[in-house]
């Protein structure tokens with residue numbers, strides 16, 4: 001039946017997605033844009049499998065992913081291979097709106113910054129999941145991580161909508177099920193391995209952006 005084919009398509013393992021973040025780091029600790037974007041693609045797929053109430057979130061993520069993919073595939077794609085080279089290229093060529101939105105409203109730098117902030121949310125949420133107990137609520141863990149990492153960057157309407165969507169998250173057992181990693185102990189072990197890598201990618205990007213004063217790009 002068509003329905004079962006669709007669900008077969010959607011079935012995937014979160015471990016594979018988190019593994020993509022492993023591939024993000026080059027030997028000299030630069031962040032590969034292509035793998036970073038691929039990691040987000042996988043996460044969006046996961047989010048979509050949780051239901052259409054999260055559509056407004058995945059739509060924004062897809063939009064930002066697409067902006068970066070377009071740069072990667074564009075005529076200056078070689079400048080976008082790593083986040084480091086992107087920052088250098090866009091700054092040197094004045095392709096970034098620094099204080100207010102102007103002629104470069106969709107620079108790679110400001111676009112990636114949005115995903116970068118969301119990566120901090122992911123790190124905090126996954127850490128809460130990892131250390132949670134059977135009766136912990138995914139909606140609470142998600143909201144706490146959101147309030148700590150992202151809320152301050154969002155207008156009131158988005159905060160409101162996000163917090164409403166969090167209530168629709170499946171409970172911890174069902175959530176672990178969708179992750180498709182195995183029994184809870186295995187999920188916890190997998191998160192324990194994935195988190196340091198996500199955290200490293202986050203820290204490297206954070207330091208880079210801080211060095212160039214890019215953490216508040218409009």
Ligand SMILES: CCCCCCCCCCCCC/C=C/[C@@H](O)[C@H](COP(=O)(O)O)NC(=O)CCCCCCCCCCCCCCC
Nearest residue numbers: 014043044046047056057060061114115118121142158162
């Ligand atoms: C599992 C539950 C998923 C909850 C997702 C938590 C993040 C909530 C973000 C809410 C964003 C709402 C949409 C709009 C955002 C934009 O305004 C805003 C600012 O952009 P702008 O300056 O261009 O306007 N955009 C953003 O901050 C980027 C948001 C990107 C969110 C990507 C979320 C992907 C979530 C992947 C979930 C994977 C969970 C895996 C857990 C095992």
